[in-house]
Amino acid sequence: MLELHSINRKLGDFTLADLTMSVSKGEYFVILGPSGVGKTVFLEVVAGLIRPDSGRITWDGADVTFVPPERRGFALVYQDYALFPHLDVAGNIAYGLRARGFDKKTVKNRVQSTSELLGIRNLLHRKPQTLSGGEQQRTALARAMITEPKVLLLDEPLAAVDPREAERLRRVLRDIHQRGDTIFLHVTHNVDEALYLGDKIGVMLDGTLRLVSTPEEIFRSPNDREVADFLGLRNVIHVDEITPDGCRAAGVEISTSITDGSVTHVWIRPEDILLSEKPFESSARNQFRCTVIGWESSGRLLEVRISVDDLTLSALITRSSFDDLKIESGTVLYCTFKSSAIYCF
Amino acid sequence: MLELHSINRKLGDFTLADLTMSVSKGEYFVILGPSGVGKTVFLEVVAGLIRPDSGRITWDGADVTFVPPERRGFALVYQDYALFPHLDVAGNIAYGLRARGFDKKTVKNRVQSTSELLGIRNLLHRKPQTLSGGEQQRTALARAMITEPKVLLLDEPLAAVDPREAERLRRVLRDIHQRGDTIFLHVTHNVDEALYLGDKIGVMLDGTLRLVSTPEEIFRSPNDREVADFLGLRNVIHVDEITPDGCRAAGVEISTSITDGSVTHVWIRPEDILLSEKPFESSARNQFRCTVIGWESSGRLLEVRISVDDLTLSALITRSSFDDLKIESGTVLYCTFKSSAIYCF
Amino acid sequence: MSNPRSTKAGRPIPWTGLVFTLLGSLVLLFIIAPLAGILLASSFGEISDAAADEEVRSSVSLTLSAALMATIACTVTGIPLAYLLARKRFFGRSTLFAIIDLPIIVPHTTAGIALLTVVGRDSLFGSTFGSLVGTAPGIAVAMAFVSVPFLINAAHNGFAKVPVHLESAARTLGASPCRTFFTISVPLAWRDILTGMIMMWARGISEFGAVVIIAYHPMTTPTLVFERFNDYGLAHARSAAVVLLIICVLIFAALRFVAKRRSREE
């Protein structure tokens, strides 16, 4: 188990402040946060390349804070891959084993099997600068995995490759993670990536860990408004009053199953808001008459902004629904959402 | 009107091959293509910084192929913004006017109004390196727009900023575009960005323009399989046979309104495939019994893979639907899609 | 750290770092010791006497001004060359770099002899405009020849660090190539250009071998030091040597300070 205890580190403008976290063996832990220098510093602290100003790092209870990186066994894969340009792919992959003094035959066999695993066996004699981004990333992963690290530290591993290649690499990461009990500690600014890969997700803002959660839970309990903003949650509504049946916000009565009096915000996923021309018959739902204010393309879907009295909401609908509903600015529709689709914090 | 006639240019590994296109005044034209060097070369050719090996560039019919960049009036905003680090924000914005010999008072007034327009008036005395990515991008846009260019060339303008800031900047781009009749020629690898901003979208693969279309049309007629792959279309199905009622693919009869015998592929948006526990009553739709093979998180939605006989399809559903349908591997469901939701090429 | 053994506190001893620091200190000591030695060996009285010596004073002013002339002349011609080398790719470019470095590796007395063949009495130049042998301009030419690579190389490095994007952006904003050069390229490469000019000036001041061949008289300070060492021995040469050394170090320190300040402001 990897544990960080109250790690502090100041580096230029950036500060890691009182960072405490623990990761179990075999866990895929994703640190999610906005782009910036901080996340690389965090990984370099864990790897032992940067000393924390204070705090301790332990592995299975043993203090490793001052163990130099080469004896810590935490391999770091940089965003720019950091492949050695003077060595070919095979030389890059073999580097860690050679440094550990393995004999030539063992090195050769393990380079073969690891490159096989990552689908780069046909590239072994190429120089890194001749590879595509995805191939470089696979090489960097092979080079790190061959040393059988206790922890694999990944710095935005999918940020610099094509969207399609990123999708393939996500699967590769998941597959190699499932093959052993190496901890994967992956930092990214990409929410989708975090949801897809993480067993646990930690949200890091301003050098502090603001929330640790699972992909299933993270959208239900974003903890505070800043985290919610970072996660790109729409329809976050400030609650004016808690009522027996739910709550009141901007003059609209919403029926929810909230029982906690300390709730200050509720939110609804735009894709959970249904729009229709006529009222739905179902009585169990929140149902309101609404007016279309505008819409925008949001990837393959459309985001329609509607107003219910003083409340503005966003609903996500398909292009066919958009056509069916004959939406224009000012169109009057009915919107509805289940009580169970309302989350609060 | 900006026209490119059979432009060819080889630069290292990259080739612009026989590129012909025309953009009308006031049009927002987005060139969509995978990441790589090519798109910057393309913009530099248009700007006059790189000479084409052959071909002509005309503006309103006049040949400008050999007009040097400073007299062409096509401003280029690089992906890395290319702000002048030795000048403050005001100095950067004023650069183009000073180069044209405007008097001090005019320069000052126009810097004020342009910085106001882009929301950076409070940053005028800051040095570029102290700004955030978004602020740098706004400065770069102000610096280009103040010269009232005939064409604004944008090289992946949103790629290097935070997702949230990118969203804000998209609106800024749309707003400043709508204020005048400057042509915006914007290159990106981001499909969403292209759909949101473009009046027209050109798909560029391997240095050639493969498709020019509108955002509404682009998914209906992706032209060829490579373009479809690049656009990330799912559920692209090879047609075995055209039947009187539609077509047959992988043993499944699909009812469509296809009349064209040359169709080779059909495709259905994953979000247009509906899943339900019981058969729908509607008879006008394609409806099949299907088995769940697996699912994956796809942003805030879930992508469920289902099989209909030998055909594998992806359907995009919300998390609440997922819970309602009690989906597990092997669950038997009904899937349906409208004939009008089927596109072909 | 190459063979880390843990201390009590659990912090390994950085062996590699220690060995590197030790070896590095040796070479620093090798540079500092002679300079410290000559300063310590000279009393204040000796130095102030030498500074008051008319022969020393006129040699110093000749040395400084000849080197300055050489630097200014080469700035006008060398900076454009450095810019072209940083921006254009053409056949023979790497040969040009080699040619620019030639004066560094040409033995100094050989350089002097070579210059005599072009500016001496019997040369085309000498017979047309008059020989430069034994004149201040001749000394400046000798200094320029041996020191111009420092200026060109530094300026080239400076220009190479300026992203081409910035110049391209300036062009699309309406600036001519000339305007772009003076408002973007030069300001951004300024620190390196200034450093190159300082180095060139200092290198010109330091030259002896090429200068002494072109002109034993009028006498530059390095030549004066050599003459006094030959005629009167170490003690007499030392005081003049120290005077020039102090001037060189002061100029060098002051201008480096300016170069640093400027770059910090930017």
Place this chain on the structure above:
Amino acid sequence: MSNPRSTKAGRPIPWTGLVFTLLGSLVLLFIIAPLAGILLASSFGEISDAAADEEVRSSVSLTLSAALMATIACTVTGIPLAYLLARKRFFGRSTLFAIIDLPIIVPHTTAGIALLTVVGRDSLFGSTFGSLVGTAPGIAVAMAFVSVPFLINAAHNGFAKVPVHLESAARTLGASPCRTFFTISVPLAWRDILTGMIMMWARGISEFGAVVIIAYHPMTTPTLVFERFNDYGLAHARSAAVVLLIICVLIFAALRFVAKRRSREE
């Protein structure tokens, strides 16, 4: 291009480029003309006579070997220093850079006098190990002093270009700092290190002022050229000067070629 006027074909004339090329050619001509002049002025017979001259031969071999010794000794101590300067940030770092550049700006005869104070008859070193005045090691010391900055600066540039990420990655893969230095840093900086060694060797060979103060005899070629010029005039000095010039240029060209090849292979 600064004031573009269109030609018939519609292509503007690149004025700025033309002016720059013209100015740049002037400075190139200034470097090439004297060297071409001295070569053209010497007949093949003169050169081969000089090459056969026993005095010239022994001076050349002394010059080359002393400069080589100086280069090797400084490589061992200078490379670690260059690496530390490229990687560590510490108080006084910029002062160290200034100290390393000092030998370039110290006037050569002054450098010779300064070295006499530490390796001469009356110095601590001289009275313990014996004076180096008038010996080959003394010549090597003088050469090392004036030329070591070239090696350190070039190696520093080389190391500075190696991304720290690569070294960090190697460390996390299990390589000690020492192993990382020899398997990552040095191979990637190798071209610059080799260039620095060549420059240092060549600069050592070229030195006259500092060497002549430490040792008039045994005689290096630059000293021999100076003596012949003084005693017999230009014609006699020229043939010896050309022999050394040719050797220097050949070594320089050959080693630059090797450095270039290596970097292309990588």
